[in-house]
Amino acid sequence: MYVHTLDLHFQDTPGLIAAYILESAGELALIETGPGSTLETLRAGIRGLGFEERQIRHVFVTHIHLDHAGAAGWWAQQGAQVYCHPSAARHLVDPSRLIASAQMIYQERMDSLWGEMLPAPAERVTPLQDGESVRVGEVEITAWDTPGHARHHHAFVVGSACFTGDVAGMRLLGSDYLSVTAAPPQFEPAAYVASVDRIAAANFEKLYLTHFGEVTDVAAHLARYRQRITEIYEAVRADHAAGCDEAENRRRYTTREHALAVSLGVSEADWQRLEMSNSTTMCADGVRLCVEKGR
Numbered sequence: 001m002y003v004h005t006l007d008l009h010f011q012d013t014p015g016l017i018a019a020y021i022l023e024s025a026g027e028l029a030l031i032e033t034g035p036g037s038t039l040e041t042l043r044a045g046i047r048g049l050g051f052e053e054r055q056i057r058h059v060f061v062t063h064i065h066l067d068h069a070g071a072a073g074w075w076a077q078q079g080a081q082v083y084c085h086p087s088a089a090r091h092l093v094d095p096s097r098l099i100a101s102a103q104m105i106y107q108e109r110m111d112s113l114w115g116e117m118l119p120a121p122a123e124r125v126t127p128l129q130d131g132e133s134v135r136v137g138e139v140e141i142t143a144w145d146t147p148g149h150a151r152h153h154h155a156f157v158v159g160s161a162c163f164t165g166d167v168a169g170m171r172l173l174g175s176d177y178l179s180v181t182a183a184p185p186q187f188e189p190a191a192y193v194a195s196v197d198r199i200a201a202a203n204f205e206k207l208y209l210t211h212f213g214e215v216t217d218v219a220a221h222l223a224r225y226r227q228r229i230t231e232i233y234e235a236v237r238a239d240h241a242a243g244c245d246e247a248e249n250r251r252r253y254t255t256r257e258h259a260l261a262v263s264l265g266v267s268e269a270d271w272q273r274l275e276m277s278n279s280t281t282m283c284a285d286g287v288r289l290c291v292e293k294g295r
Contacts, residue, residue: 001022001023001024001137001138001139001158001159002022002023002024003020003021003022003023003161003208003214004020004021004022004023004049005018005020005208005213005214006018006019006020006021006042006045006046006049007045007212008034008038008041008042008045009038009041010034010035010037010038010067010276010277011113011276013273013276015172015173015212015213015273016211016212016273016276016277017032017034017035017038017067017210017211017212017277018032018208018209018210018211018212018213019031019032019033019034019042019045019210020032020163020208021046021049021051021056022136022139022141022158023137024136024137024138024139025137025138026137027055027057027058027136027137028051028055028056028057028058028136029056029058029059029060029136029141030046030056030058030059030060030075030080031059031060031062031141031156031163031208032060032061032062032068032069032163032165032210033059033061033068033069033070033071033072033074033075034067034068034070034071035066035067035070035071035113035114035115035117036066036070036071036074036114036115036116036117036118037070037111037112037113037114037115038071038115039071039074039115042071053078054078054079056075056078056080057079057080057081058080058081058083058134058136058141059072059075059076059080059081059082059083060082060083060084060134060141060154060156060163061082061083061084061088061092062153062154062155062156062163062164062165062166062167062210063084063085063088063149063150063152063153063154063165063166064084064088064091064092064095064098064150064152065150065166065183066098066102066113066114066117067114067210067211067277068165068166068210069084069088069092070114070115070117071115071117072084072092072120073092073095073117073118073119073120074118076092076118076120076121076124076125077118077120077121077124079124080124081124081125081126082120082124082125082126083126083127083128083134083141083143084125084126084127084128084152084154085127085128085143085145085152085153085154086127086128086129086152087151087152088127088152089125089126089127092119092120092125093119093120093121093122093125094119095117095118095119098117099117102114105282128143128154129143129145130143130144130145131143131144139158139159140158141156141157141158142156142157142158143155143156143157144156144157144162144198144199146164146165146167146195146198146199147186147188147191147192147195148167148187148188148189148190148191148192148193148194148195148196148229149165149166149167149181149182149186149187149192150166150186151186151188151191153165153166153167153195155167155168155195155199157202157204160204160205160206161204161205161206161207161208162199162202162204162206162207162208163207163208163210164199164207164208164209164210165210166181166210166211167192167195167196167199168196168199168207168209168215168221168222168225169181169209169211169225169228170209170211170212170274170277170278171209171211171212171215171221172212172266172270172273172274173212173213175261175264175265175266175270176264176265177260177261177264177265177266177274178221178224178225178228179211179257179261179274179278179283180225180228180229180232180283181211181278181283182232182283182286182287183278183279183282183283183285183286184282184285184286184289185286185289187283187286187287187289187290188290189229189230189233189290192229193226193229193230196222196225196226196229197226199222200218200219200222200223200226203218203219204218205218206218207221207222211277211278232253232257232283232287233287233290233291235252235253235256236249236253236284236287236288236291237291239252239253240288240291240292246285246288249284249285249288250280250281250284250285252284253280253281253283253284253287254280254281254284257280257283258271258280261274
């Protein structure tokens with residue numbers, strides 16, 4: 001088995017969104033498609049590896065957020081089989097609600113950020129239950145139900161490696177700062193921590209983060225990320241108890257995260273890169289929503 005990392009250069013910026021080509025015994029699988037806006041970059045990257053796009057017959061998406069699965073419908077329309085969480089399948093077949101929700105948030109920036117999300121033919125979408133596997137070449141790709149960032153989230157396990165989607169967070173290559181992926185509406189810290197613990201207990205040799213890249217210090221990464229989930233939740237809960245409104249919650253969240261990132265050596269330019277991929281404003285809203293619902 002060989003794993004190829006493709007940088008999708010989201011918004012013409014390196015190191016924000018990765019897709020992975022898994023190669024085994026002459027067969028290929030694509031893990032994560034990225035958004036529609038980076039589809040041409042993904043296709044060029046596949047050709048740059050010496051493969052033809054028609055060789056991609058298996059596509060795995062960890063969840064249906066646009067930065068992970070926005071281009072899944074295109075691949076399904078080319079004849080690839082797309083594998084996803086059972087709760088995600090209907091949104092790949094009919095993405096209209098997902099698109100409408102994103103449009104409300106991103107408004108005039110919707111197309112430039114995310115591009116087109118095409119509907120997948122129903123027969124080309126296969127939901128996987130927790131622990132269910134698909135054989136590609138000589139390896140089994142196994143779905144693990146890993147909620148916390150989203151209830152419809154899978155990590156994909158291949159031998160001693162785990163493709164984590166958003167459940168193991170976001171980091172810039174070479175940085176010690178871990179950004180918690182906590183956008184609304186389904187951030188749930190207890191489930192999130194349980195998912196991280198499940199991955200940690202498996203003692204994987206490598207993690208492959210969609211945001212971004214290969215992680216080999218697996219135990220340390222997961223231990224720190226587990227702590228970060230709890231940190232942001234407790235901080236927002238305290239702010240909420242103190243009567244902070246939405247604007248103040250966002251300001252405090254961003255101020256804390258920026259200070260932590262700078263203390264860990266993140267430059268202002270890299271901070272802006274992080275904000276492009278995992279907005280602190282959206283994360284503040286996600287955690288606050290969880291606190292308000294008493295989860």
